[in-house]
Amino acid sequence: MTPSPRLVTSLTNPLVKSVRALHQGKTRDETGQFVAEGLKFILEAIDLKRFPEVLLFGPEAASHPLLERARTATLRAGGQVVEVTRDILAKVSRRDNPQAVIGVFRQAFTPLEALKPANATGWVALHRVRDPGNLGTVIRTADAAGCGAVILVGECCDPYSVEAVRATMGSIFALPIVQTDEADFAAWRAGWPGSVVGTLLSATVSHAEADYRRPTLVLLGNEQQGLTPDMAALCDVNVKIPMRGRADSLNLAVSAGIMIYAVTA
Structure with missing residues (x-):
């Protein structure tokens, strides 16, 4: 089992604010990061050896049998795993019905x-x-x-x-x-x-x-x-x-x- 993740409940948390900011093209350009939503989406990335730099998950995903795999892969790759509230997921995704898992990944362009x-x-x-x-x-x-x-x-x-x-x-x-x-x-x-x-x-x-x-x-x-x-x-x-x-x-x-x-x- 992976260690218990830290819990963030504040919308003003710096990490939450930095993930929300990735909706802006300027921030994506500056950081080289982007947001992907959904556990299935994130597991497909992991299968292709693309690992989240940040993994946020809400209470609805906490008991999902596949979340442990995503958490383990993220931590082994040096990323952060953070449990958040549904309100934070909604703010980060800008959706009333957000996905229960959100990942921040590194952009990749091929010459x-x-x-x-x-x-x-x-x-x-x-x-x-x-x-x-x-x-x-x-x-x-x-x-x-x-x-x-x-x-x-x-x-x-x-x-x-x-x-x-x-x-x-x-x-x-x-x-x-x-x-x-x-x-x-x-x-x-x-x-x-x-x-x-x-x-x-x-x-x-x-x-x-x-x-x-x-x-x-x-x-x-x-x-x-x-x-x-x-x-x-x-x-x-x-x-x-x-x-x-x-x-x-x-x-x-x-x-x-x-x-x-x-x-x-």
């Missing part, structure tokens, strides 16, 4: 040059994506399809924001995340051994009819503007997903999911 195209048949790059829910869903879908990484090009939203992390459902720990600018991405893309495929409303080739050479890198633009001309010019082929009803476009995460499975099938 662009460290990617090995031969390791997967499908890869995803997003240019200036703005919505954290979309980003988290794309990361989850890319993980489910066995993609090699998600590459964030230009000024994208933060993949380690609470909203994005929630939407990944744990895949934030499973998939390499890359941040790069347009110039470095263009230079790196020049050496890509397979196809680079963009999605473009003005394209004439259907996504189902294009010829994809593996490994295939799917490049999608942001929610409002789609791919810019400069990004579209980096693609070997630009494709469209046919609209057969009244809607003239798809949600970014939905489009990404269709393309990811098209190139990895």
Whole structure:
């Protein structure tokens, strides 16, 4: 058995305040930390050798049979384990019905040059994506399809924001995340051994009819503007997903999911 954790009941406790502050992008940037919620989420991270630096748990989780595993792994990795009240969990998560376990983890980014195209048949790059829910869903879908990484090009939203992390459902720990600018991405893309495929409303080739050479890198633009001309010019082929009803476009995460499975099938 692990030692009994300390109990914190005050919302003004410095540790509680520091975890709450991770909802702010500036604090995440300064500390390199982020928040993940839920015991299942945290155990998935531990399975992937990502250990909490802080583990908070409330009274509802105190007797959960799997909490001991999370506590032990956190302490062995040098992290803190703290029992807190439900009110603290609600304040930290900014939810009326918070998860009973919350972890603080170290952010991890993979350098662009460290990617090995031969390791997967499908890869995803997003240019200036703005919505954290979309980003988290794309990361989850890319993980489910066995993609090699998600590459964030230009000024994208933060993949380690609470909203994005929630939407990944744990895949934030499973998939390499890359941040790069347009110039470095263009230079790196020049050496890509397979196809680079963009999605473009003005394209004439259907996504189902294009010829994809593996490994295939799917490049999608942001929610409002789609791919810019400069990004579209980096693609070997630009494709469209046919609209057969009244809607003239798809949600970014939905489009990404269709393309990811098209190139990895």
